[in-house]
Amino acid sequence: RNKYLATLILTIVICIQLIDISPLIEAKRTLNSASINTEIISEQWRELNIKHSKLYILPAHQCKEEKPTESFQEFAKLAASQNLKLNSMYVARIGKKSFETHCEDIPNKVKTGILEKDTAYVFSQKLFNEVSANNNIITHTCSTIDNFILCQTNQ
Helix, strand or coil, X not given: CHHHHHHHHHHHHHHHHXXXXXHHHHHHHHHHHCCCCCCCCCHHHHCHHHCCCEEEEXXXXXXXXXXXXXXXXXXXXXXXXXXXXXXXXXXXXXXXHHHHHHHHHHHHHHHCCCCCCCEEEEECHHHHHHHHHCCCCCCEEEXXXXXXXXXXXXX
């Protein structure tokens, strides 16, 4: 009789818990099923290697900050197809020096307006707002292409 009662109470508690968290489950399901256009289709992406030898995604994927794109893999394919060096990658662990370079040094230089002339940049909206607020971008022209902010050298 005690086992039956304990089982009944546990079943009721689990049902109440499921009812309680069902809005959270539904919200997560909705968020996960939302589609985001991450296609790189404009011809400008195919011509980056004419003026650039590097493609920087800021913030870089390995920095674990907010990301400019959910599909850094597309940029990796793009960089590989054009023989461009890429700063953004998926890594299990990141060394201190690499973290400092890609997650601190490069973004800090960019915030002060120091953009490398041989580099094309893809910015997150947040970082681009910080950089452009001070009119720091002189050497590059920035535009939104396929829902990404791309800055290319003027030369």
